[in-house]
Amino acid sequence: MTPLLEFVRVGFGYGNGSLFDDFDAKIFASDCIALVGPNGVGKTTLLRLAAGSLAPDLGEVRLKHKTLVSLRQREIAKSIAFVPQNVEIPFPFTVEQFVEQGRTPFLRLFGGLSAADRTAVERAMELTDTWSLRSRVFNQLSGGERQRVKIALGLAQQPQLLLLDEPMQQLDIGRQFEMIDLIGSLRREGITILAAMHDLTLIEGVFSSVWLLSPDGETLQGPPAQVLQPEILERAFHCPPRHRPMLVKRARSRMEKAI
């Protein structure tokens, strides 16, 4: 089977030292992958490499056998949607106007949205349950609503791969559950997802696999039950030993949930 996206011996760094060396990974259609790791380990960087807005120093990222570097960003945007952490808009765009921006890579220089574009926008808002927000001003939305609307913009691109950068950030616990449910429902729709995740407790049961990035450059890839082990997490996150019971508890709560 052809992978949708493939990292082939990717090396990347921002000048002072490298974040990735010989990074290999594959994403297949319908995968739902959680990208975890301590702060500053390069989760967002990896997402940008996947979106083609950063080019690897070494190796290559391939979208169905084609290296991303050879594709125009506009072409990539038709297949890969990137939902960033933060967005600041200086003008009072409505939610609908915001989501319509997802059609940008498909539009010509002149002329507006076609019927097909409209359908894509409406479908995206339906999937994210944001249709009722369509006339609201984006800047006046709550944190949870904003996240859903941002994902709607990504879905409006009708992407083969949806990249989410910390979709749970700054959400209260109730909104976190809503978000994890949304990710679950997108997965059931067959949408391929790679999401940088901060909170490890919500991963199980929704994501099909986990990529754990460690500061030493080691990467562990596997199903959640295999990767989210206390010993492994302790090492990757440099947890002080006295907090070990907490990690065990988290792992156990996961097992209980599985039952």
Add this chain to the structure above:
Amino acid sequence: MEVAREQAGNARGGQHDRRQLWLLAMLLAALALAMLVALGMGAVRVPLRALVESATGFRPLSGDQRVILFAIRLPRIIAAVLIGSGLSVSGLLFQGLFRNPLADPYVIGSSGGALLGAAVGVFLLPAVSVAGFGTTALLAFAGAMGSILLVYWLASVDGRTPVVALLLAGFAVSTMLSYSSYFLETLDQDFGAGMHILSAWLHGTVTQPTWPQLAIVAAMVAVGLAGSAPLARRLNTLALGEEYATHLGVSVQQTRIAVIAIGSILTAAAVALGGLISFTGLIIPHILRMILGPDHVRLLPATALAGALFLLVADTAARTVIAPSELPVGVLTAFIGGPFFLYLLRKARREVTL
């Protein structure tokens, strides 16, 4: 449910379009009416009836009337229309570019740059002939472009331009450029003509243009408006920020350069005829944004028309309120736009969105 939703969607889109079309039609009608009224107003009143009668071939105008209308007032009216359109649309473009609703060609120093360029043309290159005016306009363009690149470079932090940085950089650059124009004045070989023009420019006076000058400026405005059309939607995407725009396939750098170039053409066109006319580029897009929302595609044609209407009314007032003497229109726009700008600044301080 699907159907109902679709209908709701269409109705909503329809309403927006209808509102926009209404506004455009009204602005167009108002502009035509204002041009007609402005033709009749001035030191010598030409009654509207005489205009209508001559247009219908009922009774021709007298020789004096014809000179006043077609050699003096009509060029002036067209100049005001072009200046208003140019300033307003360049204001809209710069607000989108800087992602900042307080940007305006005057505030950010682009007008000042155009003025310096034009002053170089007047003082260092001889005689303001037709070809000379072309050179002047070209130098104004170069000046506008140079100054905005400078301000942009000074004020932007990671693709964003904080209000304070933008205003300070704009103020500093603008002041330096305006005083450089005064310096050029001292180098002037033959006193008189150049100084007169510079003084008019600095006050923001619509000087009496010749038809060839108008043709050059009209061509610049036409190029500017045509060039703005494909940029409008990209400005919407750019408003989401550099990261979003890039990931949506918009080449950010290319778009910025295009916006700067087109905005500078429009600024230069306006400055070459009217000099430093403040705040027009700020007020007009802002008021329209309140009516039509922030979509640049929708704002562009309305801004061009409303800007033309606003400056025509302002200029007509400027040349008639203290007739037979004249007020520089820049003074009027400063009186109207200054307080408006301060109000926006105050509001922007309260809303952290900037």
